[in-house]
Amino acid sequence: MKRTFREKVMFKCMGIAKKHKLLKYPSLLVMAIMLGGYYVCRHFATNGKRYAGIAFAMLFFMSSCSFSFAVFSQQNAFISTQETYNAVVEDSDVALAVEKEVSPEDTALLEFDEEEILKEYETEEDFTNVDSYTLDDILEDEENHAAYEVQSETIEETGEIPVFDKNDWRLLLVNKQHPIPEDYTFTLGTIKGSMQCDERIISDVFAMLQAAKKDGVNLAICSPYRDLNRQEILFDRKITLYMGQGYSYMEAYKTASQTVTIPGASEHQLGLALDIFSDTYTSLDEGFGDTEAGKWLAEHSCEYGFVLRYPKGKEYITSIEYEPWHFRYVGKEAATIMTQENICLEEFWDKYL
Numbered sequence: 001m002k003r004t005f006r007e008k009v010m011f012k013c014m015g016i017a018k019k020h021k022l023l024k025y026p027s028l029l030v031m032a033i034m035l036g037g038y039y040v041c042r043h044f045a046t047n048g049k050r051y052a053g054i055a056f057a058m059l060f061f062m063s064s065c066s067f068s069f070a071v072f073s074q075q076n077a078f079i080s081t082q083e084t085y086n087a088v089v090e091d092s093d094v095a096l097a098v099e100k101e102v103s104p105e106d107t108a109l110l111e112f113d114e115e116e117i118l119k120e121y122e123t124e125e126d127f128t129n130v131d132s133y134t135l136d137d138i139l140e141d142e143e144n145h146a147a148y149e150v151q152s153e154t155i156e157e158t159g160e161i162p163v164f165d166k167n168d169w170r171l172l173l174v175n176k177q178h179p180i181p182e183d184y185t186f187t188l189g190t191i192k193g194s195m196q197c198d199e200r201i202i203s204d205v206f207a208m209l210q211a212a213k214k215d216g217v218n219l220a221i222c223s224p225y226r227d228l229n230r231q232e233i234l235f236d237r238k239i240t241l242y243m244g245q246g247y248s249y250m251e252a253y254k255t256a257s258q259t260v261t262i263p264g265a266s267e268h269q270l271g272l273a274l275d276i277f278s279d280t281y282t283s284l285d286e287g288f289g290d291t292e293a294g295k296w297l298a299e300h301s302c303e304y305g306f307v308l309r310y311p312k313g314k315e316y317i318t319s320i321e322y323e324p325w326h327f328r329y330v331g332k333e334a335a336t337i338m339t340q341e342n343i344c345l346e347e348f349w350d351k352y353l
């Protein structure tokens with residue numbers, strides 16, 4: 001009778017073990033290994049279809065997980081970026097806040113003499129005693145009219161993206177992480193009365209006001225250049241306001257920095273930023289963005305070198321709340337690109353500088 005493989009192995013190994021006592025245990029070990037391998041191979045041979053099905057199911061599961069992970073990663077890219085920016089901004093808040101602590105004497109000064117202090121420095125939300133001028137007001141003066149006549153050159157559209165220089169004064173990045181350089185200087189020019197800004201942008205300011213008026217939109221500007229003293233008073237007032245509502249100093253500082261720029265990091269101190277409203281809407285709030293004037297500025301300001309500096313949806317980058325009234329001069333080429341691509345100045349720096 002023909003022996004099976006299992007019987008042959010057992011017969012052979014047992015024979016060797018009986019004849020050679022020294023090889024007894026090695027023979028038994030070899031027999032156990034060979035029989036074990038035999039049964040394992042036989043098991044997979046008789047259950048091949050079952051294991052093939054399991055392997056296919058595992059492969060399908062892994063592929064599905066990989067696809068889901070890719071989709072999940074893409075959907076959460078914005079959230080991850082936002083958390084990164086928030087962490088950087090929060091660290092900046094802590095560092096800047098530690099540099100300027102409010103003493104009890106300072107708090108008392110802001111609480112008891114606030115009205116006296118703010119007679120000269122009103123907040124941007126209240127225009128009762130703040131200088132604000134329309135185009136007609138500005139052009140009443142012959143000198144301003146002459147300055148308006150000096151128009152800057154238009155940008156020739158070539159279809160090519162120009163090369164930008166990070167040292168260009170128009171593109172200076174100022175925020176919590178990038179305060180105004182100590183050696184930064186510029187010459188102030190007069191818009192009207194005591195209202196001033198960087199003299200290099202005045203002709204474009206006037207040109208924008210006139211273009212808006214031709215389209216039936218009467219714009220008015222206020223609060224262009226601010227000195228450090230005024231910015232400090234506005235900022236400290238906000239901190240005191242929030243601390244009066246029960247905030248800690250750090251909480252008040254962080255909240256205040258989202259509505260009033262930290263002194264030393266305000267674009268108004270550069271003379272390149274303007275707060276703009278209209279004769280039909282005189283509040284500097286989010287509602288201005290829905291007005292005819294707000295929409296006109298968002299669409300056409302880039303033609304005169306200005307951009308909406310703190311747009312909606314970019315708060316996690318700029319660390320400033322949406323301000324549809326705050327416009328910053330960056331030059332016509334950069335402003336056009338930023339408007340067309342819907343990017344803020346920080347993103348422009350990351351991409352083009």
